[in-house]
Amino acid sequence: MGKPTTKDLARVAGVSLATVDRVLNRRGGVRQATVDRVTAAIKSIGYVRDISAANLARSTEYRLVFLLPDHEDEFTRMIHLAIDEANVSMVHERTTVSIMRVPANDPHRIAQEIDELSTDQVDGVAIMAPETAQVRDAILRLDACGIAVVAFVSNQPNAANAYFVGINNEAAGRTAGQLLACFTGERQGAVRVITETMQSRDSQERRLGFDAIMAKHASRLRVYPSMETYADAARTAKIVATAWRNTPEIVGVYLMHHGISETMRAIEAQGIPPKCVIIGHELTRHTRTRLVDGTMDAVITQDVGHLVRSSIRVLKARITQIGTVASQERIRIEIILRENLPEDIKTNGL
Amino acid sequence: MGKPTTKDLARVAGVSLATVDRVLNRRGGVRQATVDRVTAAIKSIGYVRDISAANLARSTEYRLVFLLPDHEDEFTRMIHLAIDEANVSMVHERTTVSIMRVPANDPHRIAQEIDELSTDQVDGVAIMAPETAQVRDAILRLDACGIAVVAFVSNQPNAANAYFVGINNEAAGRTAGQLLACFTGERQGAVRVITETMQSRDSQERRLGFDAIMAKHASRLRVYPSMETYADAARTAKIVATAWRNTPEIVGVYLMHHGISETMRAIEAQGIPPKCVIIGHELTRHTRTRLVDGTMDAVITQDVGHLVRSSIRVLKARITQIGTVASQERIRIEIILRENLPEDIKTNGL
DNA sequence: CCATAAATGATGTACGTACCTCATTTATTT
DNA sequence: AAATAAATGAGGTACGTACATCATTTATGG
The missing domain is CATH 1.10.260.40 (lambda repressor-like DNA-binding domains)
Known part of the structure; x- marks a missing residue:
């Protein structure tokens, strides 16, 4: 029986x-x-x-929303695609996922959008936004409405109700450091670190981890303070030019942000120093191309499909107040080198 | 509506x-x-x-079996644990997974066990076994009974009915090669390759990929033929001792098999050459310890939980003749270094 | 055009749960 | 002990699908 x-x-x-x-x-x-x-x-x-039977009887609908920055970079585009894909494969599971785009660097607007979510429209939200006071408070307010929340990709450590789905960014920074230390061999010289903005939690944490390893294993290298592009092409070109002019013997570059194609263009315009090791984040068609042609040496990434599916599972689990399989929800830090590039290109839009 | x-x-x-x-x-x-x-x-x-409703009406039971080698190594133990865990979280999905252990190196017995599976006991099988003629034929025979099959961890390329769930082992070998080439810097010397048996498909493929990269990027290194331990402690000790005695300047070791604790013990007994880079497969408590203490430099691994869940999804999809999300079923080659070791220890038995 | 076969419709039960109403039993208060 | 409140039982309908039976319609061959 x-x-x-x-x-x-x-x-x-x-x-x-x-x-x-x-x-x-x-x-x-x-x-x-x-x-x-x-x-x-x-x-x-x-x-x-029996949850299937219960859902059937209840004719439950899980209405989930992803709040994404309105950036047009590849990484965000891949997340968008992964959500669409998930939406298709979730038809059987009474789950509909929608996407809201919000200005990435306007905490006020983000908070406003969060505040407008109400229980009769949505049951759970995945939020990808920089951690600011306004956003944090808006997230805390969701708890009162009974809307489930996860922090997506970028953590919100001060919003206790937001479960974090993403990689351990400090460990990611350490990994970048370890790779850079290995790949530069015994050479001496300068290391440049670039990101979009140090406002965002992930950049801060990555920098922390990176510095720790550089100090421990590569004291031979001079590591410069982080440069911020503010996702602005002109500014990027300018700061890279200045840095390249004033820094002798750059042997390593660590790009902490996603959407690095603009930055890479600026670097290439200045000329990549010989034997310079470049490490970045997120496997997109841009970083993929540069791994293949040897411009970049390693990419540290997280599986977008996994991120999205995990967020959905966690949100649903919180809505139904059921447990999750912890090991399934841990997002791994993946190291991509030329030789372990996943072949399978089409399905995730790379 | x-x-x-x-x-x-x-x-x-x-x-x-x-x-x-x-x-x-x-x-x-x-x-x-x-x-x-x-x-x-x-x-x-x-x-x-609506599959849930259909399953409810049918009161379907998916009876799945994992055929595992009766080895007692950590990797196999972790698979065992992952299956148990999956079993728990699958209660809702009318799926019961059982495990059969078979002598790893007795193709006759394995084929015999496969032949005894009949439709009224089981609907799908995941088989982890070396590719031999007997096993291949037994797998092909399953098709006639209408039992779904996946090749698990080790591929069965000549059994067309067996979908492969596992990593691309040639790419894994290439990755090992690239890491070894990087980590040894500019040094010259010998590289030793050890495995359990070259009979198994994964070892063959890994060796192929490894050699390709070594030839391309590290011609400064002398790469020796594969040594086989046959999972026998005494033999392992002997061949390692002989090799170490006769090989000057070992700068790299590539362990292609899982269950390497015995091999590592043999190597440690001989003494690890200074600055020797050791790369192995599968993150277990043994490899984890050795990454932390610096004995090993990198571990190439695959997520056991993902392997198991993916196999189950694929088997069920084949049973119900429904499609799968390709990107979700691709098993990634993970590179684990000291700094990106996943913290979360307990849930997967590391 | 009839006999027969094939195709289709109508209807009921089942799966395990949710949710509703109304009747009945049990406990508590006065 | 009677009046009231609280707790429980009994039974039905619904969700979307599977599967069975029997009646009815339509097509096919002689």
Whole structure:
């Protein structure tokens, strides 16, 4: 015989189906003693609610929203694609995912958009935004509405209700450091670090990890402060030009931000120093090309599909108040070199 | 309104529910013209069968079996654990997974075990076994019984009915090569390659990829032929001792097999040459320890949980004759260095 | 055009759960 | 002990699909 059902539960607990239902769905109006008998029976026969059947009966709809920056870089585009793909494969699971784009560097607008989410439109939100006071407060407010939240890609450590789906960015920075230390061999010289903005949590954490390793394993290298592009092409060109002019013997470059094609163009315009090791983040068609042609030496990345699917699973789990498989939800830091580039190009839009 | 149901389908196609059912479940006795009308309607309204509801109605049980070698190494143990974990989280999905252990190096016994699987006990099998004629034929025979098969971890390229779940081992070998080439810097010397047996497909492929890269990027290194341990401690100690005695300046070691703790012990007994770079496969508690203490420099691994879950998804998809999300099923080659070691230890038994 | 076969419709039950209503039993208060 | 409140039971409908039975319509061959 198969898994125990509510019927078995009722029989074993010596109560009616109605009471089992009252207990299971916390409808109240049941004596504590009876509740205990039912919960005891649940344990004794190992009853687990059949979620598919429950969803069917309830005709539940999980309405999830991803809040993404309105950047047009490859990484964000890949996330967009991954969400669309997930949407297709989720048809069976009564889940619809929609996407909202918000100005990346306007915390006020982001907070405003978050505030407009209401329970009768949405059950869960994945938020990818820099950590600012306004955003944090808006996220905290969601808890009151009963809307589930995850912090997506970039952590929100001060919003306790937001589970973080993404890589450990400090470890990612350490990894970049270790690779740079190895790949530069015994050489001496300068290391340049570039990012979009140090406002964002991930850049801060990556820098932290990177510095720790450089100090420990590559004291022979002079590591410069972070340069910020503000995602502006003209500014990028200018700061790179200045830096390249004033820095003798650059042997390594660490690009901490995603959407690095503009930055790489600026660097290439200045000329890549011989034997200079370049390490960046996120496998996109740009970084892929540069790995293949040897311009870049390593890319540290996270699987976008995994990120999206994991966020969805976590959100649904929080909505139904059910546990998740921790090991399945851990996002791994992936190191991509020329030789382990995944072949499979089309399905994730690279 | 929600997703279209069979009722909508019947209405749009202008037939009864019974006929829709006949078409959907291929019960026959329906004119081609009618079938066409229904399939046209399916396309037009975008009908997709609600699998949960279908499973509920059918009270389907997916009975899956993993055929694992009876080795007692860490990697196999982790697979075992991952399967147990999957079993728990699959309760809701009418899936029971069981495990069969077979002598790793007895193709006859393996084939025999496969032959004894019959349709009324099992619906799908994941097979982790070296590729031999007997095993291949046994796998091909499963097709006749209508039992779904995936080749697990080690490919069975000549059994066309076995979908492969695992990493691209040639690429893994290339990755090992690239890492070894980088990590040894400009040094010259010997590279030793050790495995359990070159009979197994993964070892062959890894060696192929490794050699390609060594020839291309590290011609300064002398790469020796593969040594085989046959998973025998005494033999391992002997061949390592001989090799170490006769090989001057070992600067790199590539361990292609999993379950390397015995091999590492043998190497440590001989003494690890100074600055020798050691690269191996599969992140276990043994390789983890050696990454942390610096004995090993890199581990190339695959996520066991992902392997198991992917196999289960693929098997179920093949049983129900439904498609899979290709990008989700691709197993990535992961590079683990000291600095990107996943912290989360307990959940996967490391 | 009739007999027969083939195709289709109509209808009911089942799966495991949710949710509703109404009747009945049990406990608590006065 | 009666009046009231609280707890429980009994039973139905629904979700979307599978599967079975029997009645009815349509096509096919003689």
